[in-house]
Amino acid sequence: MKITVNINGKRYSNDVEPRLLLIHYLREVVGLTGPHIGCETSLCGACTIELNGKAVKSCTMFAVQADGANITTIEGLAANGKLHPVQEAFWNEHGLQCGFCTPGMIMASKQILDRNPNPTEEEIRHGLEGNLCRCTGYQHIVNAVKAAAKAVGA
Amino acid sequence: MATTITKTKTLIGKAIRRREDPRLITGTATYVEDIKMPGMHYAVVVRSPHAAARIRSIDTSKAASRPGVVAVFTGRDVSNVGPVPCGASLPGLRVPHHTILATDRVYYAGHPVAVVVATDRYIAADAADDVEIDWEVLKAVADPVKALEPGAPAVHPEWPDNKAFDFHQEHGDVEKAFAEADVIVKQRILSQRLIPTPMETRGVVAEWRAADRALNLYSSTQIPHLLRSMVAQMLGLEENRLRVVAPEVGGGFGCKLNVYAEEALMGFVAMKINKPVKWIETRRENYLATIHGRGHVDDYELAATRDGIITGIKLRIIQDLGAYHQLLTPAIPTLSVLMMPGLYRTQNICADIVGVFTNCVPTDAYRGAGRPEATHGIERMVDILAAELKMDPAEIRLKNFVQPSEFPFPTATGLIYDSGDYAAPLRKALDIVDYQNLRREQAEARKQGRLMGIGMSTYGEICAFGPSPATPAGGWESATVKIEPSGKVTVLTGASPHGQGEETTFAQIAADELGVDIDDVLVVHGDTALVQYGIGTFGSRATAVGGTAVYFALQDLKAKIKKFGALLLNSDDVTLANGQCIDNKTGASKSVQEIAAASYRAMQLPPNTEPGMVSTHFWEPPNFTFPFGAHLVVTEIDRDTGAVKVLRYVAVDDCGNILNPLIVTGQVHGGVAQGIGQALYEQAVYDENGQLITGELMDYAVPKAHMMPWIESDHTVTPTPVNPLGVKGVGEAGTIGCSPAVVNSVVDALSPLGVRHIDMPMTPEKIWKLIRSAQ
């Protein structure tokens, strides 16, 4: 099946098998390395991307379902060589260790802030429920989201 | 001549943000799965669905004939490949022959049986389903206690008692201690099986370069060099023609401190098909076939005087080994024995381990590896003793600590504790929570019928593995430091970090020692073609051992810089400071950069000095280090649901000197998260047929953000005399200190109901039942 997708501001048209998962499309066909696979069963959030403005787990969708969509992945966050405030905050607050969950965490965090520019700690923790991190214990991630909220608000 | 003056550097101890992060936060880092090669094929491993079964026959014809499939290999095809190695040795240890693919029998659900190789991962997965195996299902045993019962199914038919080894250690006069004790307390304490769950599963890419007879192996591993030595042996390759690369590694926690069947298997496949091959473990496979941790049934007895002095400890460990020995499997419980006295002075100990085979995936090192079990045991027992004697748990600990004046302190288990003030973190933690007041609050809460608990643990751990004679492989670590002709500094470390931030901490060390800008330092690791032989990152050793190797390599270079500086300045009295070699008489100076350039240009050489500015150091530590600390946890239990709420979590850790507080705090948080996971949520559950019930993230409860309390992290600082950096290690401290503090807190909360002990994980269901049965 032929699909056309706008990814990080670039148009892609490809013939894909109907059963191809979106995450595999992004990684294998488009050649991205940001969205990761931690489970393939929509439990870990490592594959989180933004599809038409909503954070989705790209392992839970087929590529064909994304036909015509606008997709942003971690690779598309930095603009003009400048990190997105959430990326900057993860760096400053040590919100990552091995970095494997990080692209998904940052996309999920961005979504939390898009919906609610001033989340409480509890709201942040609940907003991150779909994303697992085995390294950080989440506290520095919570700090990063708070710091990003401040930076964006400032 | 004018020189660029570099600013005084004091990076050590600064919370500088990590230098590895830019690639990680932009999604441009290269993990194994990100590696692509022209002509790359995909492999899927076919695994046993049964915990114990005989293979009557395997039919691969249907799989092999599927379009896109290039090869299918079974156990017979790989009979020339050496067994999966066990690096641990114990007297009388029974070592099952562990082939990389099963031949006529499988021993656990998930046991690799065949491998299917195709041009595409979807095709490989389809074809894996086409492999037809005729099984004769056998009786399995998954519970180590049942495995010891007479008549239990034999995991390995040649050893019907299911015992892999018996281990005994004794010191002092235990029988006398128990005979003369005023009080003896006993308890069976479980440290349940856990699944390490790094967010990146394992993965391997293998590339055979036939013309060179050379194999490149990219693996998500903590130990690229050790892996190279062992895989070379398994495949019969010359070691210098095998290059192992640990690219970006997405967490390990011990489970990637190993040599796995699939690592050699992919090398074999690449050589056979003469094409690059990639295998990425699914999460399901990760749960079935990557090592688990813990798996202890511990029987403790403590002897004490009426006033709470511990006079003897007896411990019997039943260690669930699983079906095979992976790299360190049988050695892990011996670490529990080493640390069984905790921070306490008693010299009378007696320990027995029985290592038991079960039809489960092997256990091995998981964050803490034997020390969380030991700490959990002794810290639970001290609380049980305190309760028995109606003493305050803080008071009883303070009475039994090794005292600051007693270091170096020889323990009953043959270790030499390096340095410490064990009361200091406990007192600090008590101060932070205002302990006396907190106890009054608790008394109030109890009057209102609330179940509030205060629990603590004072842990000690053994780190910085280790002196070579005490470790299965070498216990040293290596570093090469090069100052390039341009003055840029490259550090090559044999420790292969995977999230611990050594690209930053080691750069801090180098920048400080040389007085250069940290941006001029690059830390390289994880590639056996680039880095001199090394050991790896595990056992909280990377900075304490690897960082020290860097430090000593830098000392060599500093001496050389001074020699060249003296020559260039025509002086016999120079000092090196802030990146400048200064003539003490005239004040003239040359920068490190200028001197490095001159050392390569080599127009003039100091006497007995070679050109260039490179030093390699292999540092052998004279002892382990022993970090310690106190964790204090306040909980409240919901009577109606049994849910445990952590109201406060205070961690006061002493890991010696702190090079980067940001990174250290991150390690504490992550460690505590895994301790909380064990205390409250996680357990690998096998049913009686050896089926893994918690076989997915859906069923295995890795803590999520909302399941974690806020952690108040603080420190005391007692530098170790073992290394010149004074660092002890912090990677596992959080995990080790955590679980007993949480359990002690919950037991304290429920003590008005007569509860004396609870085993982990303390799920709401378990707590609810306890509350019910008490009413």
Ligand code: FES
């Ligand atoms: S890979 Fe998509 S949620 Fe885990």
Ligand code: FES
């Ligand atoms: S940083 Fe390693 S899983 Fe989150």
